Amino acid sequence: CQDLRQRLLADRRPVVVLPQSFTTVEHLPYERVWVRERTSLRFSPDARLAPDLALGLPRRAAGEPDLGEGLWLRTDGEARFADVPSSGDPASLCRNPGEYLELAARHEHVVTDRLHFAIAALLGGRRATLLPNSYHKNRAMYETWLAELGCGWRDAP
Numbered sequence: 001c002q003d004l005r006q007r008l009l010a011d012r013r014p015v016v017v018l019p020q021s022f023t024t025v026e027h028l029p030y031e032r033v034w035v036r037e038r039t040s041l042r043f044s045p046d047a048r049l050a051p052d053l054a055l056g057l058p059r060r061a062a063g064e065p066d067l068g069e070g071l072w073l074r075t076d077g078e079a080r081f082a083d084v085p086s087s088g089d090p091a092s093l094c095r096n097p098g099e100y101l102e103l104a105a106r107h108e109h110v111v112t113d114r115l116h117f118a119i120a121a122l123l124g125g126r127r128a129t130l131l132p133n134s135y136h137k138n139r140a141m142y143e144t145w146l147a148e149l150g151c152g153w154r155d156a157p
Contacts, residue, residue: 002026019050021137037140051145054119062105062124070107071157072117078133080113084157090117102127111157116140122149129154 001020006038007016009028019036022043033047073079078131091114094100104110104117106126112118114130115138121128129152130142142153 003026007032017047018042019052019138021135022047030115037137037144039136039140049144052114052115052119052141054123055145057123059125060101060105060124062126065106065108066109066127068110069111072110072112072114073131073157074113074133078113078135078137080132080134081157086157090114111154113138118146118151122146122151128152131155131157 005015005017005026005028014031015028016031017033017136019034020040021037022035022040025043033044034050035041035047036050036052038049039050064092071086072090073081073084075082075089075092083113090100090103090112094103095152099119100117101124105125105126109127109129110117110121111129111131113133115130115133118128118130130138130146131154132138139153142151148152
């Protein structure tokens with residue numbers, strides 16, 4: 001993302017960074033920066049705090065779940081629990097946001113280290129428990145927004 005933002009700035013285009021998590025300081029002349037959790041403010045102190053855009057999606061009335069608790073873990077560079085067996089990485093199994101929401105809604109309870117899969121479960125009216133990923137994002141999102149919305153937290157699966 002930082003490389004893309006630098007290319008746009010080189011073309012003298014104004015860059016507005018939508019809510020995201022930062023892991024380093026970027027000294028680039030952005031028009032406006034939004035961060036989605038409080039920890040990222042230390043990397044971008046002039047940023048403004050705003051919820052992750054997925055939290056703005058309407059809650060969906062889902063039918064009865066046909067599965068109990070599902071453990072879904074990342075398989076990419078943000079994974080912390082690569083050695084723990086799970087149902088898979090939902091981001092690699094779903095082709096679009098609708099499938100993502102439907103998969104989460106099939107469970108009574110989703111336990112995951114995928115931030116947006118936990119949000120998808122909450123949007124479907126399901127229990128969600130978020131696990132840590134490889135950096136501060138999940139814990140910071142939980143503390144900033146998700147605990148208040150009924151999401152649970154575990155330090156490990």
